[in-house]
Structures are given as C-alpha cells and as structure tokens.
Amino acid sequence: MARGTDRRARSGRSSGPSGPGPAGLLLLVAATPADAVAPLAAEPPGAPVAVACLGRGGPGEAEALGSALAAARERGHRVTGEPYVLDVRGDADARLLDLFLDLAPARIGTPDPDPESVAVEGSDRKYAVVEPPARGAAARAALRAARAYQERTGRPVQVDCRRAAADPYASVEAASRYPRQSGWLTRGEDGRLSVHLMSAGGVLRWTETVPGGPEWDGPEALEAPAELMPGLTVLQGADGYVRLLGLRRADDKGGEALEVVTAVQYQSGRPLAPWQSIGNPNAREWERARQLGFPVAALDTTGTLHVFVRNVGRGISTRRQDRAGNWTGWEHLRGRRIADELAALPGPDGRVDLVARRRERAEAVHWAYDPAARSWTEDRTVPVRLVPGSLAAAPEAGGFRFRYADTNELCLWRPGAPAPEALGAADGTGAATGAAGALVQGWSCTVLVRPGGDGAVAIGVHADGRPDTGIWWAPGGERSLSAPAVALDAAGRAVVAVLGVDGRPRVMRQRHGAEGLEFDPWHVL
Missing domain, CATH: 3.40.50 (Rossmann fold)
Incomplete structure (x- = not known):
C-alpha cells in the first residue's frame, strides 16, 4: 500500500x-x-x-x-x-x-x-x-x-x-496499571448471559439473544463518561444487577485527577443507568489524586455496596452505598502498605472480607467489616504468600484464590482458616475464577478457569465445596487477553469465555450428557 x-x-x-x-x-x-x-x-x-x-x-x-x-x-x-x-x-x-x-x-x-x-x-x-x-x-x-x-x-x-x-x-x-478483568461473564434475571469488556473506546457489551444461546447480539458500545481509563471491575450480586466500576480522568474538575465512577445494568440488554462519580479519597491535590489504585467492590447480605481503592499513602480507602443509594464518606483503613492488588467478597453473618497483597513482600493483609459495629478489623497473620497478579475473590467458594509464592501452585484460602487449600495447577500465571453448581455426571461441581502454562485457558472441575477431593484440569485450546471467565447459563450449563488475541470474545458451552466435563466448539461473538 x-x-x-x-x-x-x-x-x-x-x-x-x-x-x-x-x-x-x-x-x-x-x-x-x-x-x-x-x-x-x-x-x-x-x-x-x-x-x-x-x-x-x-x-x-x-x-x-x-x-x-x-x-x-x-x-x-x-x-x-x-x-x-x-x-x-x-x-x-x-x-x-x-x-x-x-x-x-x-x-x-x-x-x-x-x-x-x-x-x-x-x-x-x-x-x-x-x-x-x-x-x-x-x-x-x-x-x-x-x-x-x-x-x-x-x-x-x-x-x-x-x-x-x-x-x-x-x-x-503483576505490572498492569489497570488489572485485567475477571468475572466479566454474568447471567441476568431473565437467564441471558452478558459479556462486559473494556476497550479503548469504552465499555462493550454482548448479550445472548435468548436464554441458553447460542446466538449473541453485539458488540454494543455503552454510554460511558469521557476519559474512562482502560480498566473495568464487573460485580454481580444476589439481585442479579450488574455493577460496573472504573476510573476516569477528571480534567473537567481542574488538574488531571482521577475519580471512581460506577454504573448499573438492571436488565440484560437494556441501557445502563447513568454513570455516577463517587470521587477520590485524595481529591484535594492532583499529585495525590492521580496515584489512586483501581477500585474493587463487594455486596454484603443487606445489599450494601462496599468500594475499595488503594490510596496515595499505600493504605485502603473505602466507601459504602446502602440500598437506598446513600453513600458514606471515604473511610481510611489503617494498616500496612499494600500494593495495587485487592480482592473483596461477602462473608458470613453480613460481613465483608477484603484481602490485599503487601507492597514489598509476598504476604497479604485481611480486613473484615462487622456490620453491627460498623467497623473494620485488620488481621496481619494471614497464612498467604502469593505471587503478584494472582489474587482473586472466589465468592462461590467463600474465599480467595491465589498462587503460592514458593511453588506457583493455585490455592484457596477461606478467612479464618489456619492454612490454604492446594488446587494444583502450578503451570501458568495469573488468577483463577469459578462457578459452582454445574452438573457433571449427576454431581454438583465447581468449574474453574485460569491461564495455562502455554497461555491458553485451562479448565478444572471439583465437587462443590470439596477441592480437597482433587481437581481435574484440561486444556481449553484458546488464549485470552483477559482473565478467562465462567458462568452458568439458563440451562445450568457451564459457559467458558475468553478474549481472543484478535480482540474478539469467544465462548464454549458445556455439553450435557457427556462423559465427564465436555464442551461444544468455541463460538466467536
């Protein structure tokens, strides 16, 4: 040319x-x-x-x-x-x-x-x-x-x-300014699956045309605030709503600060509710505000949304939104200096658990929120030594997955447990995510997905709540630019999703009636 x-x-x-x-x-x-x-x-x-x-x-x-x-x-x-x-x-x-x-x-x-x-x-x-x-x-x-x-x-x-x-x-x-997405495949109240992926031009969405597929609509460019940075946290609670969180450059507010923004999808395929800014805990000085970490969030059993960011002092700042939409002010959790790696999940008795990797060590710190006392408790004796870039919430397992620093093996730690549980899979890098409740030969099982040693997605399965019984891992055959995702469709089948190296998402669906966990061929969206 x-x-x-x-x-x-x-x-x-x-x-x-x-x-x-x-x-x-x-x-x-x-x-x-x-x-x-x-x-x-x-x-x-x-x-x-x-x-x-x-x-x-x-x-x-x-x-x-x-x-x-x-x-x-x-x-x-x-x-x-x-x-x-x-x-x-x-x-x-x-x-x-x-x-x-x-x-x-x-x-x-x-x-x-x-x-x-x-x-x-x-x-x-x-x-x-x-x-x-x-x-x-x-x-x-x-x-x-x-x-x-x-x-x-x-x-x-x-x-x-x-x-x-x-x-x-x-x-x-481990070095990404905006963590690679996880949990970006969700199922709405109408049974249809949705994919939400961040791109240079904003958030893109694909939606199943009917529950259970196989056809999808998209990509659809969703309304988004100007200067939205290239990262996205996707969170879904028991209400089925999909919440998106990100960072935008707030040039319109003077200086080049960052602010946390969030929006909600109430129904599959429908427009997002308007994006809302929830500010920056260091908003008074742009030199401080630009050091903000990327937000993570969790919903407790009352429907309260907890948002967390790493602040300029390398500590944790958090805000809460109740079911009526009211926000608290920013609260700063005192504790050790932490890195840009956080994960949060709902815990028992209405609690919320937060784990963060320490900045200069392979160790982690755990905070727990007591809704009755409306206060946070810090635990520095977490039996976790993790590889940077491998921490992820595991809501379906009630804990956190990570790679053990000394062996690279995947592990699961449930807050309060004296030691983590080994999940195998010492090959590969990055985090693993899962979905519980998939039927495999009549057994209710958790399906795990992670990057494999060759860069392609690897798929594992174990009995729900019993990773100690052993995990069977198999290659999925497709590489992913983002962390692979997994969810159950309207028929209860496990659906694995990757973002292909060509920038297009792909899904493959569990084949019912097969011997073991088998999938239909990959389908490009």
Whole structure:
C-alpha cells in the first residue's frame, strides 16, 4: 500500500511490512526506545508484536531496544519489522492515529498515564513527580489515538498500561496499571448471559439473544463518561444487577485527577443507568489524586455496596452505598502498605472480607467489616504468600484464590482458616475464577478457569465445596487477553469465555450428557 509506505516515510521508518499488520497485532507505544524494553521483555510469546516510539531518545537507546527485539525473537515472539520512530513535534495524537489506521492493531501497550510520585518531607505533606513527563504524555496520547481509531473504524482495541515504577521483570498481570478483568461473564434475571469488556473506546457489551444461546447480539458500545481509563471491575450480586466500576480522568474538575465512577445494568440488554462519580479519597491535590489504585467492590447480605481503592499513602480507602443509594464518606483503613492488588467478597453473618497483597513482600493483609459495629478489623497473620497478579475473590467458594509464592501452585484460602487449600495447577500465571453448581455426571461441581502454562485457558472441575477431593484440569485450546471467565447459563450449563488475541470474545458451552466435563466448539461473538 503506497499510503502506508508514505506514512512510514514521514515517520522516519526505513523498513518493515507494507499495509495492515498481522491479525491480533500488539503495538507497544513508548516515549523513547528505552521505555519499550521492559514491556517487550514481560510480554509472553504469542501474538505478533510491533513497537512505536514517539521520540528517538538518548545515546544507546536504539541499540538497547534492538537487543531486546533480538532476544524477543529468540524467545519465540513474532516481531513485525523494525521499530517505528515517529519523532513527533506536538502532533502525537494525529501521528499515532495515522499509524493505528495503517497497522490495525488489536491491542495497544503503553506506559502508565499517571506518573510515579514520592512524598516530599516538610511541614506540608506534598508529592513530587519523579518520572520523565514524556512517559505519561506518550501513554495519554496513545489512549486518545486508540479511542479515535476505534470510533473511526468500529474495531475494538484493548489497551494495557504498565504501572509506573513497576519491576521491569514483573509479569503483565503483576505490572498492569489497570488489572485485567475477571468475572466479566454474568447471567441476568431473565437467564441471558452478558459479556462486559473494556476497550479503548469504552465499555462493550454482548448479550445472548435468548436464554441458553447460542446466538449473541453485539458488540454494543455503552454510554460511558469521557476519559474512562482502560480498566473495568464487573460485580454481580444476589439481585442479579450488574455493577460496573472504573476510573476516569477528571480534567473537567481542574488538574488531571482521577475519580471512581460506577454504573448499573438492571436488565440484560437494556441501557445502563447513568454513570455516577463517587470521587477520590485524595481529591484535594492532583499529585495525590492521580496515584489512586483501581477500585474493587463487594455486596454484603443487606445489599450494601462496599468500594475499595488503594490510596496515595499505600493504605485502603473505602466507601459504602446502602440500598437506598446513600453513600458514606471515604473511610481510611489503617494498616500496612499494600500494593495495587485487592480482592473483596461477602462473608458470613453480613460481613465483608477484603484481602490485599503487601507492597514489598509476598504476604497479604485481611480486613473484615462487622456490620453491627460498623467497623473494620485488620488481621496481619494471614497464612498467604502469593505471587503478584494472582489474587482473586472466589465468592462461590467463600474465599480467595491465589498462587503460592514458593511453588506457583493455585490455592484457596477461606478467612479464618489456619492454612490454604492446594488446587494444583502450578503451570501458568495469573488468577483463577469459578462457578459452582454445574452438573457433571449427576454431581454438583465447581468449574474453574485460569491461564495455562502455554497461555491458553485451562479448565478444572471439583465437587462443590470439596477441592480437597482433587481437581481435574484440561486444556481449553484458546488464549485470552483477559482473565478467562465462567458462568452458568439458563440451562445450568457451564459457559467458558475468553478474549481472543484478535480482540474478539469467544465462548464454549458445556455439553450435557457427556462423559465427564465436555464442551461444544468455541463460538466467536
């Protein structure tokens, strides 16, 4: 394509493929060549990869990226040509959009749009940004260009942002600024399944046309606030309502702060209720507010919604909304410094349990909310040593799943238990999620899904409430850009969902009457 060649000539690109990139392309966008090295090293082989840099960087940066690309090829990466060096002068959005239109990427990898800052000693508690401003600027330009690309072409684009100051050797799951989604497959009161996935252009939804499928409507772009960041928490309670939580950049409120926003889907396939801002516990100073972690939430047995975020002081801030829609103010839970990894679930007797990974250790901290006393209790003696990026709530099991730091084995810990239970599956990375109540040869079973050792989804099954009886694991055959999800359909069949490397979700449904747990072929939505 001459047009694509002309674009590359203007960008300073000397070689590379002509025309759209390969299907499922991951395009890493960095401020300079050096900033692309860590994301490239952390990306597992699989999807084809290309690199774009907004600037040429300093001495030796191009050579460092060249060495990283050579090492990536040796690890099995399919690297598409040499890096694009755009060398922009104030037109980053337009130049990136031009490149996206040329390559048609399915996924964008960027730095953190919110820079790392540190506390400055003095009489007033202040925070100073310590990251080069070009990194955040490159990320924000990539986000704007990705939104514009999706709006112009209608092609969904997934965005991963690598957290500022993350360990350069950390996995994608552990270093993501916006945690990879889980629980994004839900069943409404009418029996129809819904998929809610975040994209560069906002929240996309697919809905079964009739309960039990097999056909789906979508993708449907849902109404969303401007500058919604590329992450989404999906929560469903006993009432069947689907609650969405995320972060938006609040430029309209002065400065570049972040605020937590939420919306509710009351019926499958129907419009969302209006998005609502619930603010930021550090809203008075943008340097503090931009350090906000990503929200997680849980519903207790009274229907009260509890929302949690990691605050600028590396502690926990929380708000509650009662069934009448009234919010409390932000409450700060004192305790140890924690990382951007939280999970929450409803506990017994109306309690809510929250577990967070510690910032600089493999340990975890547990808080429990007593609704009668309206207070939180912190427990620092949690028998959990977890791999970063592997913590997930397991409401159907009444506990939390994680990977044990010393063996990488999946485990389940129920609050109050003296030790976790082993679930096997030491291969793979990331979290596991499950759905209880699937009938397998007449037995009521829990179906688990997780990323396998080869990157493809792995599926496990055990008797409900009895993982100690043993778990049978089998490969599912499809890779997923997000954490795989599982739910029961209107007929009680287990349905497994993945987000394919081409950016399109896929589902496969349990085949009733089969010997063991068997599924029909994958169906692309």
